[in-house]
Each structure stands twice: as C-alpha cells, then as structure tokens.
Amino acid sequence: MTVDQVIFFLVGALILVSALMVVTTRNLIHAALWLIATLFGAAVLYATLDATFLAVVQVVVYIGAIAIMFIFAVMLTRRNMLDDASQTNPGWPWAAFIALATFAGLALLAGQMHNAGATQSELFADPLAALSQALISPEAYVLPFEVASVLLLAALVGAVYIANRK
Amino acid sequence: MVPLSWYIFLSAALFSIGLYGVLARKNAIAILLGVELMLNAANINLVSFWRYGNNALMGGQVFAIIVFAVAAAEVAVGLALILSIYRSRNTIVADELDLMKW
Numbered sequence: 001m002t003v004d005q006v007i008f009f010l011v012g013a014l015i016l017v018s019a020l021m022v023v024t025t026r027n028l029i030h031a032a033l034w035l036i037a038t039l040f041g042a043a044v045l046y047a048t049l050d051a052t053f054l055a056v057v058q059v060v061v062y063i064g065a066i067a068i069m070f071i072f073a074v075m076l077t078r079r080n081m082l083d084d085a086s087q088t089n090p091g092w093p094w095a096a097f098i099a100l101a102t103f104a105g106l107a108l109l110a111g112q113m114h115n116a117g118a119t120q121s122e123l124f125a126d127p128l129a130a131l132s133q134a135l136i137s138p139e140a141y142v143l144p145f146e147v148a149s150v151l152l153l154a155a156l157v158g159a160v161y162i163a164n165r166k
Numbered sequence: 167m168v169p170l171s172w173y174i175f176l177s178a179a180l181f182s183i184g185l186y187g188v189l190a191r192k193n194a195i196a197i198l199l200g201v202e203l204m205l206n207a208a209n210i211n212l213v214s215f216w217r218y219g220n221n222a223l224m225g226g227q228v229f230a231i232i233v234f235a236v237a238a239a240e241v242a243v244g245l246a247l248i249l250s251i252y253r254s255r256n257t258i259v260a261d262e263l264d265l266m267k268w
Binding site: 002004005008012015016019020022023028031032035038039042045046048049050051053054057058061062065066069070072073074076077086087088089091092094095096098099100102103106107110111113115117118119120121123124125127130131134135140141144145148149151152154155156158159160162163 | 167168169170171172173174175176178179180181182183184185186187189190191192193195196198199200202203206209210213214216217218219220221222224225227228230231232234235236237238239240241242243245246247248249250252258261
C-alpha cells in the first residue's frame with residue numbers, strides 16, 4: 001500500500017464518517033460542524049488530485065462562508081428544534097432504502113466503467129495557469145463564468161430582499 | 167497509485183448519504199445540509215474525471231467552480247427563505263409548512 005492510498009483511505013473515512021454524522025446528529029450546530037469536517041476532507045481530496053486552486057477555494061468559500069452561514073441560520077432559528085421530538089420523518093426507513101438503492105445503482109455503474117482502473121496521467125501544464133486562462137478566454141469558458149457571477153449577484157440581492165421583508 | 171474508481175465509489179457513497187439527509191430530516195436547515203453533501207459529491211466526481219482524463223481540457227475544474235457559485239447562491243436564497251418562513255410561521259419543520267397543500 002502506497003502513501004497515496006493510505007492518505008486516500010484516511011481522508012475517505014473522515015469524509016464518510018463526518019457525512020454520516022451530518023445527517024444523523026440531533027443538534028444542528030454539531031451537524032454544521034461535522035459538515036465543516038466533510039468539506040475539509042473534500043479539500044484534501046482536491047489537493048491530492050492536483051486541483052490546488054479548488055482546494056483553497058473549498059476552504060475559503062465553503063468552510064469560511066457557507067458553513068458559517070449555516071451556523072448563523074441555526075442560531076437564528078433554533079427555538080423548539082432542540083427538544084425531544086424526533087429529528088427524522090416517520091418515513092425515514094424508506095429514505096434509507098432509497099439512499100442505499102441509489103448507492104447500489106451508482107456502484108454498479110461505476111464498476112462497469114471501462115476506465116475504472118485508470119491512473120493519474122502526467123500533468124500537461126501548470127493546472128493553475130491553465131485554469132485561469134480557461135476562465136477568461138473567449139474561446140473557453142468566459143461566458144459561463146460571467147453568467148455565474150450574475151447569478152450570484154441576483155441570488156444575493158434576492159436573499160437580502162426575502163430575509164429583510166417586514 | 168489510487169485508481170479512478172476509488173474516487174467514484176467515495177463520491178457515490180457521499181451522494182447517497184446526502185440523499186438520505188435530504189429525504190429523512192425534518193428540519194429545513196438539515197435538508198440544505200444534505201444538499202451541500204450531494205453538491206460536494208458531484209464536485210469530487212468532476213475533479214477526479216478531470217485529473218484522470220485529458221487534463222489539458224480544464225472543463226472539469228471550471229464546472230466545479232461554477233458548482234461552487236451555484237451552491238453559494240442556493241444556500242443564500244434557501245437560508246433567507248427559511249428565516250422568512252421562521253419569522254412568519256415560527257417553525258422550520260418541513261412537515262408543518264403545509265400552507266400550499268390542500
């Protein structure tokens with residue numbers, strides 16, 4: 001077993017255990033903190049995949065902004081959610097069954113991939129430089145990039161309006 | 167070396183856990199937490215296919231960045247809606263939000 005595989009197993013175990021805690025803990029603050037652990041594990045995976053920019057963005061945007069926003073929302077709405085009432089729907093065995101069936105189907109499909117055993121190819125160029133050029137080059141992805149920024153602006157204006165309504 | 171299929175299996179498991187969270191949890195914020203897990207599973211898939219395929223084509227990473235932006239927008243609007251509902255109905259249990267159900 002190489003170092004790569006050991007790291008993958010440790011990070012994968014961290015991601016899966018903390019994701020399970022996110023969906024099963026009663027206390028939502030704890031769930032949000034476990035989500036931070038999951039997101040950090042995903043950032044480590046991006047680093048092992050040579051997507052260094054995405055690893056940094058994952059920590060800054062996901063952990064620094066989104067997870068903290070969750071914690072704020074939990075604190076603003078926490079009354080009557082910490083009581084003894086069940087945190088799951090009465091139909092949760094069906095949800096578990098659907099989730100397990102989805103995993104079985106996805107695993108079956110993944111097992112049939114013809115490139116399942118592929119190994120990482122050589123990097124053609126510096127991924128960071130290539131990514132920045134792809135994001136601003138008119139022949140590549142400048143239009144989706146700008147559309148995403150407009151979407152983000154519209155969503156934030158809408159969020160302020162909705163949350164501010166008297 | 168870690169083969170591609172390990173990343174795919176990991177992200178399939180993460181997606182299924184997120185799906186369980188979306189379907190089973192009562193609290194609307196917990197449902198959004200499940201959605202976040204599913205979006206992250208999709209991102210791990212995108213980046214690993216980029217790395218193991220032709221990595222001169224940056225589409226996988228660019229799409230992952232756009233997923234980040236969409237996730238941020240989704241959380242902002244979703245949490246604003248939840249706060250607004252909490253103010254007017256004093257609950258965020260998804261079962262009790264049946265105003266439009268007949």
